[in-house]
Structure formats: structure tokens, C-alpha cells
Amino acid sequence: xxxxxxxxxxxxxxxxxxxxxxxxxxxxxxTSLGEFKICPRRYYYSLVEGWQTRLQSAHLVFGIALxxxxxxYDYARSSGAGHEDALDKSLxxxxxxxWNSELGRPWLSDIPIKTRVTLVRTVVWYLDTLGQDDxxxxxxxxxxxxxxxxxxxxxxxxxSRLTGEAFLFCGHLDRIARFHEQYYIVDIKTTGHSxxxxxxxxxxxxxQMSLYALAGRVxxxxxxxxxxxxxxxxxxxxxxxxxxxITRDEAQINEWxxxxxxxxxxxxxxxxxxSWPQNDKSCGVYGGCQFRKVCSRSPVARQTWLEAxxxxxxxxxxxxxxET
Amino acid sequence: MPNFRDYPxxxxxxxxxxxxxxxxxxxxxxSLAAAGYNVRLLDLDKGAEIIKDFLIxxxxxxxxxxxxxxxxxxxxxxxxxxxxxxxxxxxSVKGPNLIARGDAWQKITTQLGAWKDGTSDFGxxxxxxxxxxxxxxxxxxxxxxxxxxxxxxxxxxxxxxEQSHYFKSQNLVxxxxxxxxxxxxxTNIIMICHIAYGEMPGSQLTRGFPQTIGKAIGPKVGQYFxxxxxxxxxxxxxxxxxxxxxxxxxxxxxxxxxxxxxxxxYPIETGLADYFADVRAR
Numbered sequence: 023x024x025x026x027x028x029x030x031x032x033x034x035x036x037x038x039x040x041x042x043x044x045x046x047x048x049x050x051x052x053t054s055l056g057e058f059k060i061c062p063r064r065y066y067y068s069l070v071e072g073w074q075t076r077l078q079s080a081h082l083v084f085g086i087a088l089x090x091x092x093x094x095y096d097y098a099r100s101s102g103a104g105h106e107d108a109l110d111k112s113l114x115x116x117x118x119x120x121w122n123s124e125l126g127r128p129w130l131s132d133i134p135i136k137t138r139v140t141l142v143r144t145v146v147w148y149l150d151t152l153g154q155d156d157x158x159x160x161x162x163x164x165x166x167x168x169x170x171x172x173x174x175x176x177x178x179x180x181x182s183r184l185t186g187e188a189f190l191f192c193g194h195l196d197r198i199a200r201f202h203e204q205y206y207i208v209d210i211k212t213t214g215h216s217x218x219x220x221x222x223x224x225x226x227x228x229x230q231m232s233l234y235a236l237a238g239r240v241x242x243x244x245x246x247x248x249x250x251x252x253x254x255x256x257x258x259x260x261x262x263x264x265x266x267x268i269t270r271d272e273a274q275i276n277e278w279x280x281x282x283x284x285x286x287x288x289x290x291x292x293x294x295x296x297s298w299p300q301n302d303k304s305c306g307v308y309g310g311c312q313f314r315k316v317c318s319r320s321p322v323a324r325q326t327w328l329e330a331x332x333x334x335x336x337x338x339x340x341x342x343x344x345e346t
Numbered sequence: 347m348p349n350f351r352d353y354p355x356x357x358x359x360x361x362x363x364x365x366x367x368x369x370x371x372x373x374x375x376x377s378l379a380a381a382g383y384n385v386r387l388l389d390l391d392k393g394a395e396i397i398k399d400f401l402i403x404x405x406x407x408x409x410x411x412x413x414x415x416x417x418x419x420x421x422x423x424x425x426x427x428x429x430x431x432x433x434x435x436x437x438s439v440k441g442p443n444l445i446a447r448g449d450a451w452q453k454i455t456t457q458l459g460a461w462k463d464g465t466s467d468f469g470x471x472x473x474x475x476x477x478x479x480x481x482x483x484x485x486x487x488x489x490x491x492x493x494x495x496x497x498x499x500x501x502x503x504x505x506x507x508e509q510s511h512y513f514k515s516q517n518l519v520x521x522x523x524x525x526x527x528x529x530x531x532x533t534n535i536i537m538i539c540h541i542a543y544g545e546m547p548g549s550q551l552t553r554g555f556p557q558t559i560g561k562a563i564g565p566k567v568g569q570y571f572x573x574x575x576x577x578x579x580x581x582x583x584x585x586x587x588x589x590x591x592x593x594x595x596x597x598x599x600x601x602x603x604x605x606x607x608x609x610x611x612y613p614i615e616t617g618l619a620d621y622f623a624d625v626r627a628r
Contacts, residue, residue: 157501201499202449204456219513247452250499264510265500269521273530 036072038192038340042185045070046293049175051193051339052230055282058289059229060307065289066298067313073332075312080131083120084141085212088254089196091116091145092210093170095153096160096197100168105154109146116145135214135256144212144254144261151263152252158199158208158265161244169198173342174241179279180286184294189286191233191241192339204247206267207234210254217253217264225251225268232278235270356603357476359622360527360535362556362568364598365577370588371538372483374577374614376400379428380408380416381619383534384478386468387430388457390450390487391538394430401425407615415616429463435494440504448498450491451518458522471526474533480526484538485519485567489559492518512560520563523570534622537571541598554598572603575621577614590617 038049047054047069058065067073094115098108120129120138131137152158161169175192182189197208209231213221225231231249238246249268254261270278292298305314315331316324365371372393379385379401387394400406401424411418435450458480461468471480482488492515497503502511526535539556546553547565555564568574576591576598590612594600602608604625612620 152500155501157499202447202452204452217510219517222514222517263500265496266514267496267499267518269518271525271530273528 036336036338038338039070040182040185040187040293042187043182043293045296046182046185046187046290048182048187049190049192049338049340050178050282050286050289051191052233053193053337054339055233055285056229058285061301061304061311062288062292062298063300063317064304064311064313066292067316067328069337070293070298071328072334072336073313073328074335076331076333080133080136081212083129083131084136084256085210087116087119087141088145088148088212089171089210090119091149092153092196095149096168096170099153100160100162100166105149109149109153112145112149113142116142135258136212140256140258140261144256147261148252148254148263152265156199158201158206158250161198161200161205169244170196171343172198172242174237175340176237176241178282178286180283182290183287184290190340191237191282193233193237194339194343195234195237198242198244198246199250201250205244206248206250207238207246208250208252209234210252212254212256214256217255217262217266221253222251222266222268225266226270227274227278228268229278231268232270232275233282235268236275236279239275356572357626358532358534359573359603359625360571361537361573361575362571363536363538363575363577363618364541364554364556364600365539366541366579369577369579370614371577372396373400374590374618375479375481375536376406376408376424376428377415377616377619378479378622380412380421380424381622382416382420382477383427383622385428385481386461386463386478387428387481387483388454389430389432389483390434390454390491391483392432392434393483394432397428397430401428412616415619429466431457431461431463433457435491443504445503446494446498448494448496448503450487451495454488454491455522471533472531474531476533479534479536481536481538484540486540486557488522489515489519489557492516493559512562515559516563519558520566523567527570535571536618537567539567541576543597552597554596568599568601572601573625574600575602576600588614590614590621592621 038047040046040048054069057068091112095108095112098111103111120141122129128138163169172195174195175190178189178191180189181187195207196210199206199208215221234249251266251268253264253266300317305311305317316327319327363371373396375385375387376397400408408421408424410421433450433453436447437444438447458471461471468474474480493511496511496514525531541554542557542564543552543554544561544564545551556567558564558567577588578591579586579588581587592600592602592608593610602625607627608621608624
């Protein structure tokens with residue numbers, strides 16, 4: 023019996039996919055690879071078909087706004103603004119991005135610790151703590167811009183056995199900073215839990231950090247020594263910050279790279295056969311899969327459910343955000 | 347089925363060398379250079395001065411033949427085989443305080459990745475061989491460098507120590523230990539350590555452990571080394587005697603990967619060279 027999924031709707035244009043085998047993604051970022059590792063069916067729905075829930079996750083809104091705040095702050099500082107002025111610009115960005123002008127009201131979160139108020143507080147405290155006089159100095163690129171929201175792409179060394187096209191590794195880095203004589207990729211991660219060994223331990227091994235470590239070695243002219251996590255703990259009445267260096271030695275990077283080759287072959291196999299199996303052991307992890315209610319229905323009813331409850335977007339990691 | 351008759355005697359020794367301050371740990375390294383090893387010392391303790399006298403003083407036993415230990419030819423080149431790189435924390439002055447910059451850790455990891463000693467370039471430590479010995483003197487300063495690095499990157503050098511600073515720096519130190527112990531590093535390692543007393547995990551027994559940061563990893567350090575020896579000074583004045591011990595004593599657990607081939611104790615002057623020879627004997 024064939025488990026092939028029907029593509030009932032034409033997919034939006036996405037430059038990260040093959041033109042020869044349209045369901046084969048060639049531009050692979052950590053999100054795409056991570057989704058496939060969790061569950062091929064989840065990957066199919068979210069990356070190949072581009073479905074996402076109509077209501078954006080509060081975690082996502084909060085995370086995007088905090089990243090944008092840091093980016094705005096770094097741009098302002100880079101153009102000569104002092105801490106207070108840069109913070110003002112950053113807050114202006116946050117307030118604007120969390121205001122729904124169509125409805126004339128602020129963004130309403132369904133998570134008590136991640137609200138507009140805790141976001142503003144977190145931005146102010148974060149930039150006061152790890153922005154002003156930051157020992158990690160944001161690198162200034164040759165074009166005069168700060169090294170924030172940097173897009174990267176490079177040939178993975180793997181090729182599609184079906185189409186002959188190259189798989190590219192790509193993505194976007196939050197920031198490259200200099201600490202003493204070395205350069206680091208700095209990534210902000212938020213959590214509602216303590217910034218303890220368990221929190222930082224989740225980044226080793228970790229798909230995203232390993233790809234970034236590889237990108238740091240081959241994707242930039244800046245010789246990157248490692249990665250640093252800016253951990254942000256958000257509580258109802260407080261926000262805390264802690265930094266943690268993430269290390270990957272040569273052997274660890276090679277191990278990840280070899281594993282990636284295995285996963286790319288799996289992606290290709292699924293694209294070629296049109297069969298994207300469910301990993302039903304992953305349905306409950308990471309707070310529960312957003313497609314669980316889809317997969318829990320009969321295959322014949324799923325498309326209707328998707329169209330009724332989800333909307334489509336294009337996740338194209340090859341679209342550059344900043345300067346490489 | 348592999349037979350232990352064919353099991354090769356190890357040509358690589360990864361060793362903890364424990365001892366209290368002044369016991370003679372650093373000076374004990376000279377016999378290895380005299381015996382033909384290339385000894386490269388990462389001096390974090392600023393304790394290399396003693397080596398100079400041992401290697402250039404004509405009265406020194408290391409500058410002439412010592413039958414049964416090293417030849418005149420080996421002794422003649424001892425100075426060329428022993429080199430050191432001193433790494434220290436940079437400091438800045440802020441009011442009445444001297445503040446560490448937290449840059450020693452980066453210098454250490456850079457040095458291990460590309461060993462440069464003046465004009466000599468010995469490359470990555472993982473490319474060294476059985477005739478080379480990396481000595482890190484010592485673990486206490488290495489750990490302190492990790493702690494300073496962690497605090498400095500948060501701009502908290504003057505702030506009180508936080509609990510998280512311990513696990514973060516311990517994580518870095520364990521990372522280095524894992525790397526040095528791994529098969530990727532196919533050279534000899536000697537990690538010089540001071541001794542700190544504490545309780546054995548899961549019991550109330552007091553034991554001496556390698557001194558590092560906090561209490562969590564001291565008891566675990568030994569697992570990254572196949573050999574743990576101790577340098578001990580006893581007696582006073584003309585009766586003072588310095589020995590290298592291989593058996594557990596004074597609540598300090600020692601070990602050897604060749605317990606039946608090595609002696610219970612060695613004289614400090616030739617001990618490390620003899621120990622290396624004994625564990626390599628078939």
C-alpha cells in the first residue's frame with residue numbers, strides 16, 4: 023500500500039528547493055534539518071508544504087522580537103549612538119513589532135511569562151546587562167555594518183544522487199563578536215527554566231550549534247573560534263541572563279557532518295518516493311507537535327483539516343537577511 | 347580472538363603528577379628530557395626557573411651520562427629537548443583592584459591548537475608523537491583560567507562568584523581533559539596538580555584529589571589519565587628525601603597502567619625517566 027502523500031495545492035515558490043525534483047530541498051538550514059530529524063512528516067508539512075498554525079506561537083513572537091531588539095541596538099551603536107539612544111531605538115522597534123495596527127491593540131500572548139510587558143523588561147535589562155559595556159564586542163564588517171543577522175551558505179559537499187544538484191548548508195547567525203583576540207558566534211536563547219547546567223547542556227550535541235560551528239569554520243572570512251549562548255531566563259517578575267561557551271572539536275564537527283549526509287540521503291529518498299513517514303515517538307516532544315491533530319485524523323481527512331486550521335508560508339533559508 | 351600475549355606495551359603515557367607545593371614536581375621532568383623525550387612545558391605556574399639550573403649547570407646530573415638512565419650523547423642535547431611556553435593572565439588596573447582580563451584560557455587553547463615556541467612551530471598537539479611530552483603545569487591555574495574566562499565574558503570579574511560560574515568553568519576544564527585523553531592526541535601528557543582534600547562522592551571518606559575549580563570534578567580528574575603518581579618530600583635539611591610514589595598513600599589514590607612492572611617508588615632525580623621506561627618494557 024502506498025503511503026505517498028498527495029500534494030493537493032501548488033506549493034509557493036521557494037528557492038531552496040530543487041527545480042528538477044520540486045519536493046527536494048537543497049538549501050538546508052538547521053531548522054529544516056532539525057524538523058526532518060524530529061519527524062519526516064512534520065518536515066513535510068512545515069517545510070515542503072509550508073503549513074504553519076494561524077496563531078503564531080508566543081515563544082516565536084517573543085524570540086523574534088528579542089533578536090530584532092539586539093540587532094537594532096547593535097546597528098544603532100555601530101552608527102555611533104550611545105547606549106541610551108540605542109536602547110530607545112531598540113524599544114521603539116519592539117513596541118512597534120508587537121502592536122497590531124489592524125486591530126488597534128497590542129500583541130496578546132497566551133503564555134504568562136512571555137508577554138509584551140516581560141518582553142520590554144527583558145530587552146531593557148538584557149541590553150543594560152549584556153549590551154552596554156559588553157565584553158563581547160560586535161564585529162564591524164568591512165562595509166561598516168555590524169556583524170549581526172548574518173546569512174551564510176556554502177556547498178555541503180553532498181550532492182543529490184537523483185538530480186546531481188549540490189546540497190547547500192545555509193542559515194542566519196545572530197551575531198559575530200570579538201572577545202579579546204578571538205571571534206565567536208553569539209546566539210540568544212530564551213527559556214522559562216533556570217539557566218543551569220541542564221539548560222546549557224541541551225546545546226551539546228545540538229543540530230543548530232553544530233551547523234553553526236561548521237559554518238564558523240568554512241562559511242566566513244572571519245576565523246571563528248567558537249560559539250557563545252546568551253541565555254535569557256524569563257519569569258513573571260524577573261529576567262536573568264547568563265553566558266555559556268559552546269565547544270565543538272574537529273572530531274565532533276566531523277561526526278555531525280557525516281550524520282548530516284545520512285539525513286540528506288533520507289530527505290532525498292522521501293522526496294523521490296513521495297513518502298514522508300510519521301515518527302510517532304516525537305508527537306509529544308518539545309511541548310507537542312503542532313501537527314499532532316492533523317496526524318491524529320484519518321489520512322483522507324487531513325488535507326481539509328490543514329486548510330481549515332493552518333496557513334501557508336515560505337521558509338526559504340537561502341533568502342539573505344544581512345551581509346555575508 | 348586477540349590474545350593478551352600480543353597486547354602491545356603502550357608507547358603513550360597520560361599521567362597525573364600530584365604533589366604539594368615545593369615537592370619537586372616541575373624539576374622531576376628533567377630526567378625525561380635527558381632520556382631523549384622532547385618535553386614541552388606549558389608553564390602556567392611560573393615555576394620553570396628551577397629547570398634552568400638543572401639543565402645548564404655543569405654539576406647537574408642531566409648534563410652528563412648517567413649509566414642505566416641516559417647516555418652522554420642524550421645528555422648533551424638535553425637543553426634542546428626541553429622547552430617551555432609561559433602563559434599568564436593579563437591584568438588591568440581599576441582603582442585599587444587588579445582585574446584579570448580572562449584571556450589566559452584563550453591563549454592556552456590557542457597554544458594547544460598550534461604550539462609555537464619562539465621561532466619553533468610544533469603544530470597541533472594532536473600531531474605530536476610518542477617521543478614528545480606535553481606537560482601542563484598545572485591544573486589549578488588551568489582551572490582558574492577557565493573561571494576567569496567565564497566571568498570576563500559576562501563582565502563579572504569584580505562581581506561575586508555565582509554558582510553557574512563553577513559548572514561553566516568545570517565544563518571547559520573537562521573538555522580539555524577529554525581532548526587530551528582521547529585517542530586523537532597520540533602523545534604523552536603530564537598534568538601537574540596540587541592536592542586538595544575533600545570527601546569522596548557518596549561517602550564521608552576524606553581523600554586527596556587534584557586541585558581544580560569547585561568540588562565536582564576533582565574526584566573525576568583521575569579517569570582522564572592512565573597513570574597517577576605523586577611526588578613527595580619527606581625529612582628535613584640534609585635528611586630531606588624526595589621520591590616519586592606509585593602506590594596509594596596518605597589518602598591520595600595513585601594508579602599505574604603497568605602495576606607489576608613499575609616500582610613502588612622512584613628517586614625524583616631519575617624517577618620519571620625510569621617510570622616511562624618501565625611501563626614501556628615488554
